[in-house]
Amino acid sequence: MRFPLGTAHATKTDVKRICVFCGANSGSRPVFVERAQAFGRALVGRELELVYGGGNVGLMGALADAVLDAGGRVTGVIPRALLEKELAHERAQRMLVVATMHERKARMAELSDAFVALPGGFGTLDEICEVLTWTQLGFHDKPCALFDVEGYWRPLSAMFDAALESGFLRAENRSSVLEHSEPEALLDALERWRPARVEKWIRPGEA
Numbered sequence: 001m002r003f004p005l006g007t008a009h010a011t012k013t014d015v016k017r018i019c020v021f022c023g024a025n026s027g028s029r030p031v032f033v034e035r036a037q038a039f040g041r042a043l044v045g046r047e048l049e050l051v052y053g054g055g056n057v058g059l060m061g062a063l064a065d066a067v068l069d070a071g072g073r074v075t076g077v078i079p080r081a082l083l084e085k086e087l088a089h090e091r092a093q094r095m096l097v098v099a100t101m102h103e104r105k106a107r108m109a110e111l112s113d114a115f116v117a118l119p120g121g122f123g124t125l126d127e128i129c130e131v132l133t134w135t136q137l138g139f140h141d142k143p144c145a146l147f148d149v150e151g152y153w154r155p156l157s158a159m160f161d162a163a164l165e166s167g168f169l170r171a172e173n174r175s176s177v178l179e180h181s182e183p184e185a186l187l188d189a190l191e192r193w194r195p196a197r198v199e200k201w202i203r204p205g206e207a
Contacts, residue, residue, distance in 0.1 A: 019112035023120035040066030054078030
C-alpha cells in the first residue's frame with residue numbers, strides 16, 4: 001500500500017530550513033553516502049539551509065560536507081558529550097551545543113521547517129518517529145519525510161501500513177508520511193504538504 005505525496009495540497013509550505021536525521025555510520029554500501037551527498041547538493045540548489053545533529057562522521061558528515069562543498073549553509077546541534085569526543089563538524093557555520101539528547105531534538109525541531117530521514121539506526125528512527133508523532137498530535141505543522149535509498153525504509157513503511165490496517169493510525173496520519181527516493185521530488189512534496197486536520201484518537205467502531 002502506498003500513499004500520494006501531498007496530492008491534496010495545492011499551495012506551498014514556506015520551507016527554508018530542512019532538518020535531516022541520518023546515521024552516524026556510513027552503512028555497508030557506498031550508495032548510502034552517495035545519496036546523502038546528492039540530497040545535500042539538492043538542498044543547496046534550492047537555497048535551503050541544513051539543520052542536523054552536528055556530526056562529522058558517517059552519513060551525517062557526508063551530508064554536511066556535500067552542503068558545505070556546494071556553498072550551502074549548515075547548522076549543527078550537538079550534545080556536549082559528543083562535542084567532547086571531537087565528533088562535531090568543524091566547518092559548519094553554526095554549531096549549537098546543548099546538554100542532552102532531548103534538548104538536541106527539541107532545538108532541531110524549533111529551528112526547522114521540515115524533517116527528512118535518511119538511512120540510519122536507532123537514533124534516526126527515534127528522531128523521525130518523534131516528529132511524526134508531534135505532527136499527528138498537532139504540536140507542529142511541519143512536513144516529515146523518508147528519503148528512501150534502495151528500499152531502506154520499506155520495512156518501516158510496511159509497519160506504518162500495518163498500524164493503519166490494525167486501527168492504530170488514521171489514513172490521514174498515515175498519508176502524512178512523505179516517501180520518495182529522489183531528492184528533487186521529495187523537496188517538491190515537502191513544499192506541497194499540508195497537515196491533516198483530524199484527531200489522533202480513533203473511537204470504538206471507527207477503525
